[in-house]
Amino acid sequence: MSARATERKGRGGAAFGAKRALARAIGAASRRSGRGGGTTLPGRVLLRMEPEAIAVLAARKLRGGATIVSATNGKTTTAGMIAAILAAEGRPPVHNRAGSNMTWGVATALLEQRGAEGLFEVDEAWLPRVAQQLEPRLIVLGNLFRDQLDRYGEMEALAEEWAKALAVAPAATGLVLNADDPLIADLGRDPDTERPREGVLYFGIEDHSQALPELQHAFDAKHCRRCGHPYAYEVAFVGHLGHYSCPNCGAERPRPEVVATRIELRGMEGSAATVRVPGGEIEVELPLPGLYNVYNALAAIAAALKLGVEAERAAAALGGMRAAFGRVETIPVGGASVSILLIKNPAGANEVLRTLKLEAERPPSQVRSQLPTTVVGNCERTGGGAGIDLWIALNDRIADGRDVSWVWDADFEVLTGAVRRVTCSGTRAPEMALRLKYAGWPVDRVAVEPDIAASLDAAVGASPGRLFALPTYTALLELRKLLADRGLAKEFWQ
């Protein structure tokens, strides 16, 4: 234990114990009152009384150290994967699993959960502060995409903040970094010596059959972090994640040691991948759709290796897991089965649209075989036109980003001609519908109903079996609450 940690551990004494007890009691009362918010309130209260509470609690509790996961897209899922892997090892971590990822969410998890190891997904903007408090043994960084510019600012500025945070982190801090994201990969370089940092494990994809046919519009990391010259891309897989080099200064994608060499995507059903790891090769069956989840799985496997878990055992745990809250889940509503896929920024939305495109192209028999029989019956009875059914809820609350410009950066054109009916909902529903009109979706297939409950009922009523629900973050919370109130799903903080 470092001198700093020892000092933190000793801090507070009896006074700290009293503050902790009070914060816990407030959390319990809040949950009993049924108003929700139990995932953050105790932490908020404690941090107000004791700003260094995270450091103190971590030093006392987390003998096995802490792991931090951050990224624009996939941090909840990646952390969920690592949690599943650790749980299978008999090491269930203290984990902010409900996705409350600012300081108060971390503090609440530390207050209320048992465990000798910590696992925290952390909001991009809060990473420096939380890392400084936690002194984690491992930091896992997945990607940086343009997202909520009104809240985070420009990505390059965010990458700079992360670089500063890593520069002051203890030298022993392990890093798992995405080799395919140039903004992330470059964080593995020691800014003083210009040499690779110690303790970095890179992951990446090397299956060219998964390449995008062309670079997407929402293409973010254009300029070399070292010299400012535009990168040259040999191949891109998701947004700007791919194989790149700088023609000017020669900066290159690092050679990753955890590599997906063969990937098979199976629509909503999931995917399979062959993954090369140091000293061998493993087969991973992933019950989550899309190439973006392959990236999340690679990050989780690399993290597992860093945390002393064998790759085969990590892969087995991944095969048995289900999606993180609201990232991909299927819930029966009325006669339909509703699959929920979070959308919140162009890169993430593009991957969801790409997965749905695969789903729309699958022969109907293949789709039906996976649905419960009641739904199959419904499907045959209702029939009704080709294409998939969608419900898209665009909210503009603070946690979504107040600025909804991003819907014009996402490639909704991918699904033009593949949609039978779409219902647009949320606080900015008409603007969502307008985007779809200009993507070439026939307006007579686009309905607008801002109210979440009314629009969901309308969409379910008009859906012949399967409905894909694409909410932004706070719309997802509303949807989840609605389904919980109807007894169809658990509330996420339970």
Place this chain on the structure above:
Amino acid sequence: MELRVLSLYPEQMNIYADRGNILFLRRRCEWRQIGFEWRGAGPGESVDPAEHDLFYIGGGQDRDQRVVAADMVETKRLALAAAVEDGAALLAVCGGYQLLGESYQLGAETLPGLGLADLRTVREEGPRLIGNVAIETELGGEKRLLAGFENHGGRTYLGSGARPLGRVVPGHGHGNNGDDGFEGVWEKNVVGTYLHGPLLPKNAWLADHLIELALERRCGERPRLEPLPDELERAAHASARAAAGV
């Protein structure tokens, strides 16, 4: 009839989904059987002032803005000035708007500008000006409302010879500098504004006005644009207005 659009630095200046504006113009021309030609001009590429009637420049990160400012002054400034003098329309949004003036003081650095409008921009201490915004403008001859979203660290000050695009509806946005109540600039057929990214989809009337101006330059007279079934466009405008609290 054909609308000829040139986007300036589409690879660099596109941060807030600026392509939504181009898509919006394209579809509204197609639906009216008006031809639509689009090109981009990147670093080092020259511009023929006679070839395009509507010029567009969007927003970008600081780094991109630096690259673009120097290149634009070197390779495109004279052609753009000639096109504007000849009646071409130019829409400059956010970072692009900041480059319309004489200069942009970005920290210790002074970025050169196009000099197409009497304004200067400085990056002052203080928070970024962020949020939904509504402005009143008389662009196009009648009193209209523009709704959108602004997010800028720079503060823009108009010179005595410059006409603002409009006034921020008091209490509903920041505008050029959060201080004098003005928003944007309007000079000949040049429109500069902090209402960023896809502002045309939120304000279909502005898109149609720009199409008219550009076609007028090409054909010598102002065309009459066929009205379109704009129910969703009107609903989106109302939604953006409501977000700004107006």
